Amino acid sequence: MLFKISDLTKKYSDRTILDIPALSFKKGAIYGLQGPNGAGKTTLLNILALLEIPTSGIVSYKSESVQYSEPSLQPLRKEVVLVDQLPLLFTTTVFNNMEFGLKIRRIEKEERKRRILKGLEMVGMEDFAQLPAHQLSGGETQRVALASRLILKPEVLLLDEPTANVDAASARQIKDASLMARREWGTTLIIASHDRDWLYEVCDEVMHLFRGRLIGAGEENVIFGPWHSHKDSLWERQLPDGQRICLPGAPGPDAVALIEPTSITPLTETKRDASGANILEGIVSRLTLEKMSAEIVATILIGNLPFTVKLSTQKIRQENLYPGQRVTLHYSHNSVKWL
Amino acid sequence: MNLLIDSFISAISLVISMDKEMVNIVTVSLKVSGYSTLFASLLGIPIGFLVAFESFPGKRFMITCLNTLLAVPTVVIGLFVYAFISRRGVLGFFDLLYTQKAIVIGQTLLILPVVAAFTIAAISRIDQRYRKTAMTLGANRLQTAFVIFREARYGVVAAVIAAYGRVISEVGISMMLGGNIRSFTRTMTTAMALEYDKGTFTLAVALGMVLLGLSFGMNLLFHLFQGRVRS
Numbered sequence: 001m002l003f004k005i006s007d008l009t010k011k012y013s014d015r016t017i018l019d020i021p022a023l024s025f026k027k028g029a030i031y032g033l034q035g036p037n038g039a040g041k042t043t044l045l046n047i048l049a050l051l052e053i054p055t056s057g058i059v060s061y062k063s064e065s066v067q068y069s070e071p072s073l074q075p076l077r078k079e080v081v082l083v084d085q086l087p088l089l090f091t092t093t094v095f096n097n098m099e100f101g102l103k104i105r106r107i108e109k110e111e112r113k114r115r116i117l118k119g120l121e122m123v124g125m126e127d128f129a130q131l132p133a134h135q136l137s138g139g140e141t142q143r144v145a146l147a148s149r150l151i152l153k154p155e156v157l158l159l160d161e162p163t164a165n166v167d168a169a170s171a172r173q174i175k176d177a178s179l180m181a182r183r184e185w186g187t188t189l190i191i192a193s194h195d196r197d198w199l200y201e202v203c204d205e206v207m208h209l210f211r212g213r214l215i216g217a218g219e220e221n222v223i224f225g226p227w228h229s230h231k232d233s234l235w236e237r238q239l240p241d242g243q244r245i246c247l248p249g250a251p252g253p254d255a256v257a258l259i260e261p262t263s264i265t266p267l268t269e270t271k272r273d274a275s276g277a278n279i280l281e282g283i284v285s286r287l288t289l290e291k292m293s294a295e296i297v298a299t300i301l302i303g304n305l306p307f308t309v310k311l312s313t314q315k316i317r318q319e320n321l322y323p324g325q326r327v328t329l330h331y332s333h334n335s336v337k338w339l
Numbered sequence: 340m341n342l343l344i345d346s347f348i349s350a351i352s353l354v355i356s357m358d359k360e361m362v363n364i365v366t367v368s369l370k371v372s373g374y375s376t377l378f379a380s381l382l383g384i385p386i387g388f389l390v391a392f393e394s395f396p397g398k399r400f401m402i403t404c405l406n407t408l409l410a411v412p413t414v415v416i417g418l419f420v421y422a423f424i425s426r427r428g429v430l431g432f433f434d435l436l437y438t439q440k441a442i443v444i445g446q447t448l449l450i451l452p453v454v455a456a457f458t459i460a461a462i463s464r465i466d467q468r469y470r471k472t473a474m475t476l477g478a479n480r481l482q483t484a485f486v487i488f489r490e491a492r493y494g495v496v497a498a499v500i501a502a503y504g505r506v507i508s509e510v511g512i513s514m515m516l517g518g519n520i521r522s523f524t525r526t527m528t529t530a531m532a533l534e535y536d537k538g539t540f541t542l543a544v545a546l547g548m549v550l551l552g553l554s555f556g557m558n559l560l561f562h563l564f565q566g567r568v569r570s
Contacts, residue, residue, distance in 0.1 A: 049475055070480055078477040088468045091490060100486075101476035148476070 001063070002027040002156065002188055003048060008057030010043050010212075017043045018054070018212045025190065027155075030182060032199030033192040035209035036222075041192040042085065044209065045158045048190060049082035078105060079155040083162055087145035089133035094125070097133050098148040105152065119147035122177045139170035146174055150181050157181055159191045163198070171195075175202075200290045200297055210256070210339065219297060219308045221259040228253070241303030243280055247336045256339040261310040263335030266300060266327040268319050280329045282307065284321055300329060342540065350545035360522075361545055368526040371439050371517075372507040375446030379506075380499050383451045387458025387498070392484055402459060408452035413445075413511030420445045420516055437518035442526070445512035450502035457501055461494025462487060497564040504557040508550060 003025040010018040018040045025031055025048075033041045046052040047059060050066065050073050059066045061076055081101075089097045098116040107115070120126050123143035128136070136144060142162065149157060159178060163171035175198060181187040193199055199206050200219075208216045215222075223237065227250045230236040235250035247257050266284070282302040290297050296316050298309045307329060311321075321327065353361055390401055422428055424435040424444070435441045465487055473486040488495070510528035517524030519533060527546045534543035 051471055051474055074477070074479050077474060081477075082471075082475040084468060084471065086468070088466060088472055090469070090472075090486065100473075100478075104477045104482060145472075152476070 001025065002061065004058075004060040004063075006058045006060075008047070008059065009055045010040070010047065010052070011055045016212055018047070020044070020057075020212075020214055023207075023214065025156075025188060026204075027188055028182065028186045029204040030179075030189040030202055031191065032203035032206035033190065033209060034194070034196065034199060034206055035192075038211075039209040040212040041209055042160055043212075045082060045160050045190065045192055048156070049080055049158050050077050051082065078152075080158065081149040081152060081154045081156070082158040083142075083146050083149055083160065085161040085164060087142060089136070089141055089144060091134055092132070093129070094120070094131050094133050094136070094144050095129040097144060098129075098151060101148060101152045115151040119151035120144075122150060122180060123147045124173050139166035142166050143170055143173060143177075146177055150177060153185045154181075154187055156188045156190065159189065159193070161193055162191065163193065163195055196297075197286070197288050200288050200292075202291060204292055206292075213339075215258060215337075215339065216260075219261045219310060221261065221264070221307050223247075223257040223259065225250075225252075225254045225256065227255060227257075239280070239303055240305055243302060245280060246278060248333050249336070249338065251338050258337040258339065259307075259331055260335045260337075261297070261308040263332045264307065264309045265330045266298065266309055266311070266319060266321060267330060268321075268325070268327060278331050278333060280307075280331070282327060282329060284323050284325045284327055286323060287316065287321065300327060302329070346540035346544045349541040350548055353541060353545040354548060358542075358545070361542060361549070363522055364525050364527055364530045364546060365549055367439065367522075367524065368507060368528075371442045371446065371513070371526065372503060374443045375450065375506050376499060376503045378443065378447045379450040379454045379502055382447075383454025383502070384458050384495060384498075386451075387455040387495075388462055388484070388488060390455070391459040391462035392487060402456075405452045405456045405459070409456055411449070411452075413449060413509045414515065416445050416449050417512045417515030420448065420512070424516070436516065437520060437524060439517065439524055441516035442513050442524060445516045446506045446509065449509060449512060450506050453502040453505055454498050457498030458491075458495050461491040461498060464494060465490045493564045497561055500557055500561045500564065504554060504561065507553060507557070 001024045005020055005023040008018060008020045009016060033044065035041050043052065047054055053068045066076065090100065095116060098119055099112055102112045102115060116129065117126070120129060123146060125140065125143055125147070128140065128144070133141070133144065142165065146162065157178065162174050162178065166174065178189060178191070179202060182189055191199065191203070206217055206219070207214055208220055210222060223245065225237065227235040227237050230246055234246045234248050236244050236246050238244055250257070280302050282300040284298055285301045285306065286299040288297045296311050296313055298311055298321060300307045300309055309329070390398060420441065421436070423430045424433065424441055425431055426436070435444070469486060469490050470483055473483040478486065508528060510532060513524070513526045513529045514532065517526065517529065519525050519529040527550050531543040531546050534540065
């Protein structure tokens with residue numbers, strides 16, 4: 001294992017930001033981190049980048065427990081690098097920015113130059129080397145920041161929302177360049193992103209962080225309260241389009257429900273079974289192939305609330321599902337978890 | 340009114356002809372102010388940088404003290420240094436009183452808080468993400484500090500210029516510790532005070548013009564660097 005985390009917590013004042021009992025990352029794999037804003041993704045990346053100290057717990061890197069003293073951390077930081085969500089470049093030229101990390105690693109001048117030019121080429125910015133960094137746009141800054149990390153040939157590259165603030169063309173270049181690092185140098189990638197499709201497309205494993213805790217493989221349907229007590233010990237919540245979802249055993253009105261995507265079955269209109277209460281109607285908005293399981297992840301919109309459903313290709317064919325089609329979702333009460 | 344106009348005309352001719360006494364006074368002023376700014380910068384910039392960069396108990400208290408010292412009157416510093424360097428003072432055996440060195444010591448103490456406080460402000464304005472960026476690129480503590488300092492460089496230069504502007508125009512310290520000795524410790528401000536006492540305005544107005552010119556130059560430089568900080 002490259003990284004191993006046990007009993008990790010991070011608190012700011014009395015507020016717990018992260019609480020992860022166990023987590024590990026294998027060398028050379030690509031990991032995705034999903035979760036809403038404030039879930040703790042950035043804090044986890046900062047801890048993995050050895051820029052923040054956990055409140056408690058152990059972080060091991062290459063089987064050795066990380067010692068939080070500056071002389072111990074600095075050599076490790078040369079192997080684990082982070083690209084921030086809103087990266088900054090130093091107020092000098094693009095070339096000098098890219099050269100900074102290489103100089104620290106005492107790379108020879110000719111090699112530095114060669115790597116910088118290659119790095120800029122990787123992100124499609126060959127002509128920008130001598131430009132002042134503060135003249136770049138947000139997308140260009142993000143690309144230069146990524147390139148300046150890639151040319152360090154890191155063991156681990158941590159990307160915090162790398163495509164959140166850039167246009168589609170920049171996003172494509174950032175995605176391609178990140179994957180090239182894994183291909184060329186076996187770099188382990190850990191990517192925090194809201195881009196579910198991209199994560200499912202490229203990641204070997206996707207994790208879902210919610211309120212500082214890992215709650216699953218990233219595809220769980222998270223349904224917030226308020227819940228109202230209903231008959232037969234069921235709890236009910238009205239969805240944005242007026243439909244009602246009924247689930248058993250909510251611990252309180254503000255509880256958060258998790259429904260596994262494998263426990264939801266979409267049925268086409270003709271096969272609808274209207275007998276159960278656990279039925280919702282929606283429209284298929286997206287079908288994505290999940291790299292790790294070779295299954296299809298279907299996004300079904302109920303009002304404007306997306307539900308994720310995981311299906312085999314055979315089931316997709318059988319139900320003849322396609323984007324735009326109206327479907328009825330049947331969910332199992334037994335698969336509901338509460339937070 | 341005629342007195343002022345006549346003095347002004349005579350002063351212009353003094354400035355144009357580069358009057359020997361006036362040049363001497365300006366030279367002494369520039370020299371002592373230059374040295375005191377240099378020493379205050381050598382001490383104040385590292386102090387300001389460390390206070391801003393490091394976290395330690397009492398940091399806020401130290402910043403408050405430095406800010407308070409910004410308002411100390413020059414005569415208080417003059418009196419304080421006098422107590423040390425006069426013949427009866429603990430440093431009396433150095434015979435510093437009424438020398439340019441004495442003025443430099445006093446002026447250095449005067450602007451040390453200016454340089455330190457402005458440096459703290461300049462470093463504190465730097466986005467914390469610069470530190471994070473340097474660290475994740477593998478920089479050690481010293482290299483990270485260098486990055487932060489480089490980002491704050493215009494602000495630090497502005498601090499030095501502001502300090503020089505303060506010191507070139509002060510009169511209390513130069514008078515009390517320098518003694519206004521002709522061709523030796525007479526600075527522009529002490530000479531102007533003396534000329535006023537004598538009731539002869541020509542040299543005073545000429546020196547005032549030079550001082551104003553220098554202050555204007557300093558302010559131009561200050562705003563130039565402040566502008567670069569903002570941009």
